Amino acid sequence: MSALAADSSLDYFGSDDSAFLDALRNVGLPDDNALPPDPLPVPDDPETSIEAPPCAQPSKRRRYTSPNAHGDHRAEADRPIGHLDEAELDEAVYGAAHFGDFGEYMRRKRAKLQNQDRQIGEGGEGGGIFKGLAIHINGHTRPSVQELRRLIVSHGGIFRPYLDKKSIVTHVITCSLTPAKIKDFAHMRLVRPEWILESLRLRRLLPWREFMYRPTTRVERPQGFPPTPVVLDDEPPSPAARPGTPPPARPTTPPPAPLGIPHTTSPPSPTHPGPAYAPPGPNAAAARAMAAPGWRAAHTAAAPDFLAGYYRHSRLHHLSTWKTELRALVSEAGERAERGDVPGSGGAGESGDKDQGENGAGLSMRGAQLALKGPLKGKGTTTAPAERVIMHVDFDAFFVSAGLVSRPELRGRPVVVCHAQGGGGAGSTSEIASASYEARGFGVRNGMSLRQARELCPSITTIPYEFELYKKLSLTFYTILMSVADDLQAVSVDEALIDVSASVAQTVVDDGADADRACVLAEEIRQHVKDATGCSVSIGIAHNILLARLATRRAKPAGSFYLRPAALPTLLATLDITDLHGFGWAAAEKARTKLGTTALGELVKKSRSQLAEALGKTTGEALYKALRGEDDRKLESDKPRRSVSCEINYGIRFQSNDEAERFVFQMAEEVSRRLRAVSMKGRSLTLKIMKRDPSAPVEAPKFMGHGVCLTYNKQSPLSGPLGRATDDEKAIGALAWKMLKAMCIPPTELRGIGIQILKLEGAEVPVLRAGQVRLSFKPLTGAGEAVGASAAGTSKAIPSPSKAVVTTASPDKASAHAVAPEMPVRETDLSHAPARQQANVDLPSFSQVDMDVFNALPNDVRLELEAEYQRRSVTPAPIADLPVVPAPSAPDLARITRQLAPRSRPLIGPAQGQGKPWFALPPKKAPVPPRVSLSQLAALGIDAGVFRALPVRVQREQLAQARGLAMRPSQRPARARRPIKAPTRLGSRFKPPQGPCEIVPPPPPPRARFVERPTLRRPAVRSGGEKRAVEAGRDVQKMIGEWVEGFREHVPHRKDVKYFGHFLERCVESDTGIERAVGIVRWWGVLLRRLFGTEEMLDEWEKEGITFEDVRVTSRLVGRAWWRVFAEIISRMNAIARERFGGSLAVR
DNA sequence: ATCCTCCCCTAC
């Protein structure tokens, strides 16, 4: 029970310390009337328990709170914490307090936090220099909120977690304020954290004014407009300026700028001030949806097509998959390099020593430079660790940057990527994947809910995901890195570690110190990537991985930074343990409870054994060394894969066992598919189950989320029909279902399901598919050895893989990395590519080819490729069979391919050896690119960058499409339709006027004195179906006129915007509506220009400080609002247009 | 000691 209490409080408060929990537990007191019985002994609602044999309750049930505070709160009254009547506690603490403004939740939470502080204070570090102060901390701070709180409380101060009218706050600590808060706090004592730190250092309370917080240049503006851009995303600091020193100062005053600071701590539960991820308690929208008949069956995991749709939209799934695929690609490239893949290149790396790092030459991507490096081959072994030059390269706000490539109009504005689009979603729990640096200036961070973001920054703009684009940019990025790296470790789709020791040595700089050369090289890389992708990356440079990562913090955004060991102490003094890669919330908690601090500046004083004791041996020692700038880990570019899994913990809402069973089998198919994709089989299956915690509401705070759960993981040996390892979906499904049944969990309580396959083995020979390519490597390395090793089984048998063994003999490795069907490399630029040169073409290894795509190729192309592969005898048998043998899991592979595949044809691998390293070679018979001038493209509304990236065939299509489009509605290319999900939706989706009309209530009157404002929602439209809407062009134009005119002194109404936006989007979706939509939008633009002037004019007026009478000022702001809405809608239309046609609309 | 199994944790 006590364990539970601790657990519950932790869930609830996140960063509570155990002393406090102990104290609470020991207080002992009456129960909370709201308390439900302790969940433990209570059997699960028996109602629909899965009918199963002996219900063996799984051995472990663990409470799972999302590591990410997805708004999941343990039900307050979950379990007795003690016998303290909390009202009395409050009373004692605050005197006659009234909490009318607080819900029960907030009230209790606050009381507890307060109590906790008392505990800290009592145990405290003495001194009372903060006595009499009541301090609130706002937003992100450095040190962290928790750390500051601890410092304050332990020195006699009071920590105020929240602001309200009832309790006094003497000071507010902050590092950054949103405009809204600046206003709120106008009359308060705003002070920087340094006040606390310095006061403590000098052991006396320093005058707060000396540390007064001043908003950085930002000026608040009325309508919630974004501040002037803090940092331009696409404006790198002055070039390779002074190497060895930080890039030109960012617009920051306080040392650690609010920008670029990674998420702080506190995963579980909202401990920090600021908006909550979601309101506590069941998600209202979800409750409503679930109550609607048919909704659950159509939109949750109970729907037959849920799995595919879910994965198609899951960013985390993509992130994970890409990472795996990139690793495989890198690994393959390494192998090719070692092998001296390019014909004729026999020599360079002695056959004997393989090691990937083997001079740059090894990483064949190097092109011309390699020649020079040849002689240096020994490098991998000779270079002392201290001399290594490691770069950590990472896109700035990757998803956003990618999205802005085609939305330049949004640059400089607070933008986030998330699923929820448009102005709506006030309470949206949609998660933000990436926030622009401007948005971060408001405190918005990756991983927040849209709702939180809107609270911090009401004017935030959302843009949709573009997964294909991310993947494309990523490949380009990696190709560039490969061309300079001696070694490369794929970290994620937007991030990699490279060893550039050799390249640096070669970089020409007069008078160059290594550091100088490294910085020059870094800037070159940044420029290359920028040119090739339109996005900026930042680069951290140092002698080891750890420092390089730290350096990146300073480099961001859009810069590079060389961190020399000597500078480390100073840097560390400002950092928290969670700023180190690999150290998160849990580590910080351990440090805090066991060592009394999370500040690196303090931790550095701890002994090695102290750290080891607190954090574990390995981790502790790693930290000890890290604090001294030591890190001898080497880049990992070819580790064998050890597991393949598939889990979904979202949208799981079953009513019956049948639904659950169906879903489990679908998941089994999915894992099976993944296994086959990498030619692996497994001998062990782990079923991972999440079950709603009995105390958690049926609907989680996050829409369709899993909420607080108990987890059950059960492992079982897996074997196929014939005995050993298997990838058979039926075997997997049957076992998984059997295990789930045995858990006796009512299907209604399931919230997450996962299947993980372990003990992997390479698939057996008989299978022709991709995996067989693995064999093709053997002849080159010695078949005998390979066979022998294969008997050895799993990698474990070969512990620290000696270099030699790795490449030649490990079957796991070979099979694991030989295949990357989901991420075929393809040409990125046809028009630049030189004609194919027979000898040097680097076709992807056959295993890398996505079979579906391959099979779908035009006959001649396919035959030619087959011939080529045969010629090289890379793959003996398969070729003949391929066309015949349909890919094993055709439908699903097809799905995946569709999901990842661009409209272009895949196939050709990145160029090796000579030539522009970062552009792939064209397919044979490259068609002649159409001749179009940039201006022509512009006239047609096609984005030149996008266009250039398309295969010629598609270019032609697009061109034709656009030309027709400009004139009259025309045929759309096959397969350009947006996916449609549930049938129920289908109806409304294509009846523009209807959906919105039903959903959107009439907009309330504008705030000010506008009496009869026109509305877009009018009966005229309501009556129509799709046809009507299309016919409505004239009407719509008229309506817009009225709308804009009516609101010329007011910001457009959100609902109207939403409605209008929907209408236009649907027009773009339909074949017949595009032209009309473009016309309408143009007309709209004309009206806006007429009324408010262009945006540029507005800018001018503003810059020049031109102020007319108030009216004009108002009008200027209103004008901006209109233009902003205008841009938003256009960008949404363009998103659709891009998806359908690959270009943007010419609406401006 | 050393392995193995079941977690937890972290990252993107």
Add this chain to the structure above:
DNA sequence: TAAGGTAGGGGAGGAT
């Protein structure tokens, strides 16, 4: 309306 996945390092504690 939203899409909270996944692989791998490492620790605790039992089996060997």
